[in-house]
Amino acid sequence: MTAIDIPPPLSDPRARALRADRIAHGVSLGAALVVLLVLIGVTLSLAAGAWPAFRDLGPGFLTAKVWNPVTDRYGAFTAIYGTVITSVLAMLIAVPMGLGIALFLTELCPRPLRRPIGIAIELLAGIPSIIYGIWGLFVLAPLMQHTVQPLLIATLGNIPGIGALFAGPPYGIGLLTAALILAMMVLPFVASLTRDIFLTTPPMLREAAYGMGMTTWEVTRHITLPKSATALVGGMMLALGRALGETMAVTFVIGNAHRMPASLLQPGTTISAAIANEFNEASAGAYSSALIALGFVLFVLTFLVLAAAQLMLRRLARRNGR
Amino acid sequence: MSLSMTRKALLAGAALFSVSAGAACAADISGAGATFPYPIYSDWAKTYQSETGTGLNYQAIGSGGGIKQIEARTVTFGASDAPLKGDALKQNTLVQFPTVMGGIVPVVHIDGIEPGKMVLDGPTLAKIYMGKITKWDDPAIAKLNPDLKLPSKAIAVVYRSDGSGTTFNFTTYLGDVSADWKSNVGVATSVEWPTGIGAKGNQGVAADVGQTANSIGYVEYAYALQNHMTYTDMINAAGKRVAPKADAFAAAAANADWSSQPGFGVILANQPGDATWPMTAATFILMHSDAKDATASAEALKFFDWAYANGDAAAGKLDYIPMPDSVVALVKQEWQQIQGSDGKPVYTDATN
Numbered sequence: 001m002t003a004i005d006i007p008p009p010l011s012d013p014r015a016r017a018l019r020a021d022r023i024a025h026g027v028s029l030g031a032a033l034v035v036l037l038v039l040i041g042v043t044l045s046l047a048a049g050a051w052p053a054f055r056d057l058g059p060g061f062l063t064a065k066v067w068n069p070v071t072d073r074y075g076a077f078t079a080i081y082g083t084v085i086t087s088v089l090a091m092l093i094a095v096p097m098g099l100g101i102a103l104f105l106t107e108l109c110p111r112p113l114r115r116p117i118g119i120a121i122e123l124l125a126g127i128p129s130i131i132y133g134i135w136g137l138f139v140l141a142p143l144m145q146h147t148v149q150p151l152l153i154a155t156l157g158n159i160p161g162i163g164a165l166f167a168g169p170p171y172g173i174g175l176l177t178a179a180l181i182l183a184m185m186v187l188p189f190v191a192s193l194t195r196d197i198f199l200t201t202p203p204m205l206r207e208a209a210y211g212m213g214m215t216t217w218e219v220t221r222h223i224t225l226p227k228s229a230t231a232l233v234g235g236m237m238l239a240l241g242r243a244l245g246e247t248m249a250v251t252f253v254i255g256n257a258h259r260m261p262a263s264l265l266q267p268g269t270t271i272s273a274a275i276a277n278e279f280n281e282a283s284a285g286a287y288s289s290a291l292i293a294l295g296f297v298l299f300v301l302t303f304l305v306l307a308a309a310q311l312m313l314r315r316l317a318r319r320n321g322r
Numbered sequence: 323m324s325l326s327m328t329r330k331a332l333l334a335g336a337a338l339f340s341v342s343a344g345a346a347c348a349a350d351i352s353g354a355g356a357t358f359p360y361p362i363y364s365d366w367a368k369t370y371q372s373e374t375g376t377g378l379n380y381q382a383i384g385s386g387g388g389i390k391q392i393e394a395r396t397v398t399f400g401a402s403d404a405p406l407k408g409d410a411l412k413q414n415t416l417v418q419f420p421t422v423m424g425g426i427v428p429v430v431h432i433d434g435i436e437p438g439k440m441v442l443d444g445p446t447l448a449k450i451y452m453g454k455i456t457k458w459d460d461p462a463i464a465k466l467n468p469d470l471k472l473p474s475k476a477i478a479v480v481y482r483s484d485g486s487g488t489t490f491n492f493t494t495y496l497g498d499v500s501a502d503w504k505s506n507v508g509v510a511t512s513v514e515w516p517t518g519i520g521a522k523g524n525q526g527v528a529a530d531v532g533q534t535a536n537s538i539g540y541v542e543y544a545y546a547l548q549n550h551m552t553y554t555d556m557i558n559a560a561g562k563r564v565a566p567k568a569d570a571f572a573a574a575a576a577n578a579d580w581s582s583q584p585g586f587g588v589i590l591a592n593q594p595g596d597a598t599w600p601m602t603a604a605t606f607i608l609m610h611s612d613a614k615d616a617t618a619s620a621e622a623l624k625f626f627d628w629a630y631a632n633g634d635a636a637a638g639k640l641d642y643i644p645m646p647d648s649v650v651a652l653v654k655q656e657w658q659q660i661q662g663s664d665g666k667p668v669y670t671d672a673t674n
Contacts, residue, residue: 069485070508141533169476171519172534256483256520267519269483277522280384281485281511 046299049292056286061293067258067274069282074290076297078258082268083298085175086250087243089264090182095236097183098190105191106198106224107216118195125188133252136181137173141253144180145172149265167263171255176264178254182246186239193235197228230316237309241302247272271298351622354381355388355401356487357523358542359605362422363401365636366629374628376621385487385511392416392608398618400608403487404511405587415611417660418585419653420604421626423575423643425543426492427566427601429551431531432458432473436552438565441466443557444499444592444600450477450538451496452503453517458536466557473536480530480539483520485512491603492540495591540601543571544641558600559592570599571643580649586656604645609660616662623657623669 053061057074064075101121105114149170157166201224209219225232255267256277269277271294282288353363360382367378383391385402392400393414401421411418428442442450446462449455455462459472482489490511497504507513521530524545531539531551543566546553555565564570577595578588590602607626613619630653634644645653658667 066514068508068514069512070510070514137529137533145534169478171478173519173530251483251522252526256522257515257518269520277483277520278485278512281386283386283511284390 043299046292046296049289050296051289053286053289053293057290061290062297065260069278069287072286074286074293076271076294078260079269079271079274079294080297080301081260082175082178082254083244083270083272083301085264085268086179086182086254086270087240089176089179090186090243091236091240093179093183094187094190094239098187098194101187101191102194102198103220105195107220118192121188121191121195125192129185129246129249132181132185133249136177136249136253140180141172141177144177145170149176152265164262165264168265170265171267173253173255173267174263174265175254175261175268178250178268178270179264181249181253182243185246185249186243189242190235190239193239194228194232197231197235198224200231201227230313233312233316234309237305237312241305244302244305245272245298247276251276271295271301349375349621350377350379351399351618351625352379352397353388353399353401353607353622354383354391354397355399355608356385356403356605357382358403358424358487359401359422359642361544362633362637362640362642365640366625366633369632369636370625370628376625378625384485386485389608392610395610395614398609398615398622401605402608403603403605404490405583405585405589405604405606406608407587408584411585416585416608417611417656418587418606418608419626419656420586420606420645420649421629422637422645423571423590423602423604424641425566425571425599425602425643426488426495426540427543427546427553428556429528429531429539429541429546429553431535431537431552432475433535435470437550438553438555440470440552441555441557441563444495447556448496448500448503451479451481451515451518452500452507453479475536478534478537479515479518480527480534480537481515481518481520482512482523482527482540484522485510486523487511487603487605488524488540488542489513491589491591491601494589495601498592547641556600558596558598559594560596560598562596564597564599566599568638568641568643570597571602572646573597574599574602575604575643575646575649580652586649586653602643611659611661613660613662613668616664616668619660619662620669623660627654627669 053074057064061074062076062080064073065077066073066075067078068074101117105118109117149172152166153168153170157163157168205223205227206219209223214222250270251273254269254273256269256273257267258269258274259267261268275291275295279288279291282291360380363378363380367380371377380401381387381397385404388397388400388402389406391397393416406416406418410416428447430440432440442463443466446455446466449462456476457474458477459474464472490509493503493507493509493513496507497509507516519530519534521527521539524541527539527541528545528549528551531537531541532549541551543553545551546566553566555563558564573595574590574593577593577598578590580586580588582588585606586604587606588604590604592600593602609619609622630645630650637644657669660668662668
């Protein structure tokens, strides 16, 4: 293509194929490098924007519970707390349900129902998050305030110890509502991923197991689950990564309060919700730097989750002798 | 409620579409900033474009964003709900003037209580937002409302989670009436709220208060009206009970001393006068006094001149309060500060 290259005669079909190879190599290498460049660029600009906050506030930024734009004192702890609590709660709800759905679809579901349910789950995954947010605010929140939360306060709220988790006036929105919305959002993701993973179990193995007289439960427990464990952990971590960064739906129902309530019924905030709420109007200087620093923390948090997923996957792979 | 709530947004969206459709035209006026006056700016822009052919490209990115953009000179004018102080104006060679006003009203959601039936005063409102009054049947509220049946329910406090001029004006008022608020929470576009739940934007607060029983929030008057929310009356600085109405906001503006602050940056919170609504606020335009593009600045001023002269009816229809004529005359004098590289004012209107 270029002047310095001495072009081999085009009549030679082998040379032409070789050159096509080289071009394909170059283009695909370029595309891959762009991804790397973008990643490095994002990291660097986040770090540069966050630097004033880390410099002025020190490591205390990560542990401080204050968020006060008036006195310009900021700490990330309340937002990190809200992010982790809502995401972990959402996973606790979504993973067992997603596994159940996938099991039903692959092992128990009558054939005519299999496709409609599968398609419905994939459609659910395609709903934009703002729709979940609006639904959460207008439908789920009143239901929580009038029915679910008073019930929780009256029952679980009276048990010593865990009672503190369910204390106090029912606002309708708060950490628990946000976790429920998040669970609904990652559920289709978890379910369709898990179903696809289950379907990759070699059919001969399953059929052989059934042939030996194993029950459905035994096949699932001893054949399907162990065969899929590696991929499952990876999938769950991907879902967790999605929950950590989810913004709009959470912003609608979490209450957006920079506080660290003991009760799950009280308002809190997450990193992405805080950024979405405050960045527009944040004055230049310490305030916007603190918000960028929050973004950096989320970046690191998500990176750690994905790294942990890789580590676990490798351990599992080694134990399985692969 | 959702239908009426979206009405303003739809209006604004329609206007935005017509504005952006003409965005290719080089002569468009460009501005960015506050979201609160966005519906009226869009409305004005639409009429102005059909009359003169000049469009307005206004990005409602928030007051903070508007200030950043005008300082970086990427737009011809910035818009902010919170006025800049004199030294900040001087430092960035900015000229500031108000365009329209609005009122901020407390809204409540208590079963059986209708709009305008409840009355609050400043100190009580501050205590509610401090978390010191936690139930609706608190003696302080009961004393102001002897005729109302108040539930013994916890108050769900709702505030703006995004930084906003509305919050700035609301906290200014609370700081004015409560020393406790001023020293422990403070006055800003975003503060560390001692209690309650945060919602994004006027719509968010309106929706949260609409959804949450026994809640209280604060929104722009226009939102309260269009969403048929239960607004409360207030006891003003003169000790009189006032309802949030256009003439009560206008009274606050009339009683203010506009020339006392550089850039007309008077805060209309807690103004004197028997008929004055205590939480009134103006929204401001920022332009550079050393205009780099004199033609663009002149076009922008021409637009605002047109709006002052012809925009009052549209403002009233969208529940904004037009500026009094006396203030407009002062603003037009201030415009002489906006000068091109030749040292001459970029725009002089015929009447001045």
